[in-house]
Amino acid sequence: MSLDLGGPAQPLLTVQGLVKHFPVKGSGLMRRRVVRAVDGIDFKVKKGETLGVVGESGCGKSTTARLIMKLLDPDSGTVLFDGQKLGHELELSAYRRQVQMVFQDSYASLNPRLTIEESIAFAPRIHGVTARAATERAHALLNRVGLDPGRFAGRYPHELSGGQRQRVNIARALALEPRLVILDEAVSALDKSVEAQVLNLLLDLKDEFGLTYIFISHDLNVVRFLCDRVMVMYLGKAAEIGDTEAIYERPGHPYSKALLASMPKANPAERMDEPPLAGDPPNPIDPPSGCRFHPRCALAEPVCSQSEPPLLQLGGDHEAACLANMSGSGHSLAPSRAP
Amino acid sequence: MALTLTREKAQPAIVLRSPGYWQGVLARLSRDRIAMIALIVVALLILMAILAPYLAPDDPTRGSLARRLKPLGTPGHVLGTDELGRDMLSRLIWGARLSLVMGVVPVPVAFVLGSAIGIIAGYAGGLTNSIIMRTVDVFYAFPSVLLAVALSGTLGSGLTNALVSLTVVFIPQIARVAESVTTQVHRLDYVEAARASGAGSLAIVRVHILGNVLAPIFVFSTSLISVSMILAAGLSFLGLGVRPPDAEWGLMLNTLRTAIYINPTIAALPGVMIFITSIAFNLFSDGLRNAMDVKT
Numbered sequence: 001m002s003l004d005l006g007g008p009a010q011p012l013l014t015v016q017g018l019v020k021h022f023p024v025k026g027s028g029l030m031r032r033r034v035v036r037a038v039d040g041i042d043f044k045v046k047k048g049e050t051l052g053v054v055g056e057s058g059c060g061k062s063t064t065a066r067l068i069m070k071l072l073d074p075d076s077g078t079v080l081f082d083g084q085k086l087g088h089e090l091e092l093s094a095y096r097r098q099v100q101m102v103f104q105d106s107y108a109s110l111n112p113r114l115t116i117e118e119s120i121a122f123a124p125r126i127h128g129v130t131a132r133a134a135t136e137r138a139h140a141l142l143n144r145v146g147l148d149p150g151r152f153a154g155r156y157p158h159e160l161s162g163g164q165r166q167r168v169n170i171a172r173a174l175a176l177e178p179r180l181v182i183l184d185e186a187v188s189a190l191d192k193s194v195e196a197q198v199l200n201l202l203l204d205l206k207d208e209f210g211l212t213y214i215f216i217s218h219d220l221n222v223v224r225f226l227c228d229r230v231m232v233m234y235l236g237k238a239a240e241i242g243d244t245e246a247i248y249e250r251p252g253h254p255y256s257k258a259l260l261a262s263m264p265k266a267n268p269a270e271r272m273d274e275p276p277l278a279g280d281p282p283n284p285i286d287p288p289s290g291c292r293f294h295p296r297c298a299l300a301e302p303v304c305s306q307s308e309p310p311l312l313q314l315g316g317d318h319e320a321a322c323l324a325n326m327s328g329s330g331h332s333l334a335p336s337r338a339p
Numbered sequence: 340m341a342l343t344l345t346r347e348k349a350q351p352a353i354v355l356r357s358p359g360y361w362q363g364v365l366a367r368l369s370r371d372r373i374a375m376i377a378l379i380v381v382a383l384l385i386l387m388a389i390l391a392p393y394l395a396p397d398d399p400t401r402g403s404l405a406r407r408l409k410p411l412g413t414p415g416h417v418l419g420t421d422e423l424g425r426d427m428l429s430r431l432i433w434g435a436r437l438s439l440v441m442g443v444v445p446v447p448v449a450f451v452l453g454s455a456i457g458i459i460a461g462y463a464g465g466l467t468n469s470i471i472m473r474t475v476d477v478f479y480a481f482p483s484v485l486l487a488v489a490l491s492g493t494l495g496s497g498l499t500n501a502l503v504s505l506t507v508v509f510i511p512q513i514a515r516v517a518e519s520v521t522t523q524v525h526r527l528d529y530v531e532a533a534r535a536s537g538a539g540s541l542a543i544v545r546v547h548i549l550g551n552v553l554a555p556i557f558v559f560s561t562s563l564i565s566v567s568m569i570l571a572a573g574l575s576f577l578g579l580g581v582r583p584p585d586a587e588w589g590l591m592l593n594t595l596r597t598a599i600y601i602n603p604t605i606a607a608l609p610g611v612m613i614f615i616t617s618i619a620f621n622l623f624s625d626g627l628r629n630a631m632d633v634k635t
Contacts (some may be wrong), residue, residue: 096537103528108528109531
């Protein structure tokens with residue numbers, strides 16, 4: 001186990017002002033246009049917690065994951081891992097050992113020409129573990145994720161089911177004994193019954209190895225089950241961050257409200273016919289002025305298209321970026337200036 | 340965590356091994372009847388070239404003006420004689436040597452060089468990729484026959500120069516295929532996962548890229564052997580490859596073309612050999628592609 005530096009109060013991961021714009025290929029004469037995939041987000045991940053990241057397709061969830069993993073270079077912003085600034089106090093290779101990722105597509109994330117044990121043993125081998133020890137570690141991990149090494153270690157990915165492959169991917173991510181695991185839609189492609197098994201496995205592994213998770217998903221029920229805190233993203237920005245219960249019970253941002261209203265309900269009486277959100281998310285090349293959500297927002301007022309709301313504390317850790325919560329913002333629902 | 344792992348390693352697992360990829364390819368290939376026939380034909384041709392001194396009934400360079408252009412079935416000359424009275428059967432058997440060398444040798448050389456160029460370009464991406472691939476495109480823009488003739492003409496006639504120019508013709512084609520598969524594989528999650536685990540470029544290319552791109556490049560390259568055969572014959576036909584009196588099918592086709600009105604069957608024989616050889620290589624590479632191209 002890697003050493004814990006700053007004690008339990010120190011956030012494991014601190015992300016500050018992370019920005020990633022992708023250039024769009026267009027005619028050379030035109031102004032250089034960019035997709036604002038991630039447009040300035042700040043958040044912290046506490047030690048031992050699970051942070052859920054939710055939002056529509058294209059809101060920058062996966063880009064954020066790849067930026068944290070350093071698979072993409074951010075345009076600006078810093079990442080602190082256990083208080084150490086990445087690239088300064090903390091070498092990239094040392095960081096790589098402590099942060100691992102599980103991808104959504106269980107098949108594409110395994111090399112089809114390698115056996116399961118070779119795939120799992122690859123990363124330890126890179127970091128100087130002997131072939132024997134790496135294979136033994138692979139077998140132990142397979143055992144731990146519920147796959148009999150005798151039956152599975154010598155097989156190829158196409159001989160496994162989706163759930164089995166995702167267990168292999170989890171084992172592979174754990175092979176370097178990381179402290180932070182990013183799960184990017186890791187269970188979204190699985191059957192509901194298999195998904196439940198894998199979720200329970202994730203919970204067990206977290207306790208056993210003292211892991212911290214960033215759980216990216218569009219399934220709000222799963223996020224509520226698994227996550228301690230949630231970040232709601234909209235068009236490359238954080239709309240709301242807070243404890244899971246706080247957000248699910250008292251969403252502070254109209255977008256979070258709409259997302260939660262879109263969850264399937266078990267009780268027919270609670271179902272509704274009207275879609276809670278109309279239209280597609282706006283083009284991230286040309287995000288709306290002011291609050292990015294205002295063209296689709298039920299509470300939108302003229303002021304919303306003029307000024308962009310910052311993240312505001314709603315109590316405790318709960319923060320939301322909405323002018324309707326901001327005293328003195330000019331929004332008619334805004335609370336009067338604090339006494 | 341380290342502790343748990345060390346404790347669990349006490350029980351040695353007996354691991355069931357699945358048959359590897361190449362075993363599967365061989366099994367599927369051996370069930371492909373056409374590919375197997377093509378393979379046998381190729382093997383016979385190679386055997387014929389190796390055993391030419393023992394198989395050929397006559398000296399391929401000894402002619403006699405007294406027996407020029409004898410038809411098929413002439414006693415002592417089963418396949419007739421050419422325009423200088425040399426035994427056709429012997430010349431066809433000896434011709435297999437140079438024709439196969441010219442057809443086959445450029446392809447593996449171009450496979451190694453073209454794959455290296457393409458994989459580097461595909462893996463590097465960005466500007467490096469653009470510089471390498473646009474340079475390759477300059478060569479690719481020429482029709483292969485024209486490029487081969489132009490290069491051979493510049494370098495001068497002769498076997499070595501013909502081989503060099505054929506190799507240069509194939510490098511861009513193979514590099515383009517290699518670049519496109521490498522770019523595809525490079526984007527896959529398992530390469531990302533390998534990068535995320537801190538592996539260097541060399542380890543990623545060796546373990547994760549090569550194994551997944553070499554098969555398609557290899558299949559494409561085998562299909563070039565038949566093209567190479569025909570181009571080599573063309574170069575010899577134009578006098579840019581093998582020099583007379585050496586026997587080579589393309590060159591024989593050239594020297595016999597004057598006889599096409601007198602004895603067309605004899606004049607067509609080298610063409611038949613080129614046809615059989617290139618078809619056999621082509622069918623075999625088709626079979627190989629089918630055997631490898633199983634999405635399981």
